[in-house]
Amino acid sequence: MTGVGVRRSGNDLLADLDWTVELDERWVVLGPNGAGKTTLLRLAAAEMHPTTGTVELLGERLGRVDVFELRPRIGLASASLAGRIPADETAHDIVRSAGYGVLGSWREQYDPEDDARAAGLLDVMGAAALSGRAYGTFSTGERQRVLLARALMTDPELLLLDEPAAGLDLGGREDLVARLTRLAADPEGPATVMVTHHVEEIPPGCSHALLLRDGRVVAQGLLDDVMTSENLSATFGQPLELASRRGRFTAIRR
Numbered sequence: 353m354t355g356v357g358v359r360r361s362g363n364d365l366l367a368d369l370d371w372t373v374e375l376d377e378r379w380v381v382l383g384p385n386g387a388g389k390t391t392l393l394r395l396a397a398a399e400m401h402p403t404t405g406t407v408e409l410l411g412e413r414l415g416r417v418d419v420f421e422l423r424p425r426i427g428l429a430s431a432s433l434a435g436r437i438p439a440d441e442t443a444h445d446i447v448r449s450a451g452y453g454v455l456g457s458w459r460e461q462y463d464p465e466d467d468a469r470a471a472g473l474l475d476v477m478g479a480a481a482l483s484g485r486a487y488g489t490f491s492t493g494e495r496q497r498v499l500l501a502r503a504l505m506t507d508p509e510l511l512l513l514d515e516p517a518a519g520l521d522l523g524g525r526e527d528l529v530a531r532l533t534r535l536a537a538d539p540e541g542p543a544t545v546m547v548t549h550h551v552e553e554i555p556p557g558c559s560h561a562l563l564l565r566d567g568r569v570v571a572q573g574l575l576d577d578v579m580t581s582e583n584l585s586a587t588f589g590q591p592l593e594l595a596s597r598r599g600r601f602t603a604i605r606r
């Protein structure tokens with residue numbers, strides 16, 4: 353993204369953003385409510401265009417490329433996607449249909465390979481038992497695991513996760529962080545951008561961080577350089593003390 357700004361109703365949702373994610377990088381985007389994180393992820397998912405500046409995704413310039421060709425190369429798990437899934441869709445259909453860029457069961461002819469891949473991904477996410485069950489009956493943690501399996505279905509080059517641990521209990525969060533840690537460690541894994549409000553949710557293996565406040569970058573770069581008490585305090589607008597242990601972060605108010 354070069355010189356990117358997003359303006360709505362006279363407000364800068366994002367401004368002056370220069371940001372590059374390389375294919376072997378794992379980014380976390382951290383910031384308070386309203387900082388512009390979801391807006392940033394929607395640009396990265398080719399779901400919207402910037403008001404100013406340019407966005408290049410996987411070698412293609414937004415505005416010059418057919419986004420319907422681009423989107424299958426990008427895996428996305430977000431609350432807005434979660435909210436659009438019909439309650440009666442099964443986990444298997446939700447995951448399998450990602451290959452067709454649609455939600456839930458369609459009238460497409462699915463290959464047996466699609467079925468096998470969807471089943472395999474549900475298994476990897478610890479959600480095999482949910483395969484035939486309706487989405488409306490899942491707990492928050494179960495939904496997140498199914499959404500993650502769906503995001504990986506197309507073997508994407510770029511994986512975008514918007515608050516994947518939102519609403520999870522402690523065990524669910526730790527389970528998800530462990531899965532994301534394994535994913536981050538896979539050298540064949542996609543470039544990943546994960547949005548979160550909480551430093552505890554950053555999986556070890558994340559390489560880079562972008563801190564956002566009021567649509568502007570507070571700091572960005574290598575995780576270890578960016579994740580400091582000073583930067584975190586500036587991002588959340590209060591004096592915070594950041595600590596790390598075994599690759600995990602915690603933060604408390606000073």
Ligand SMILES: Nc1ncnc2c1ncn2[C@@H]1O[C@H](COP(=O)(O)OP(=O)(O)OP(=O)(O)O)[C@@H](O)[C@H]1O
Pocket residue numbers: 360361363365383384385386387388389390391392549
């Ligand atoms: N169409 C719009 N018109 C005006 N303001 C908007 C519009 N859409 C979003 N905003 C505002 O832009 C800001 C950034 O929104 P965004 O959803 O990107 O933030 P976020 O960092 O993801 O927040 P959260 O952590 O609460 O999900 C918010 O203050 C939001 O109210």
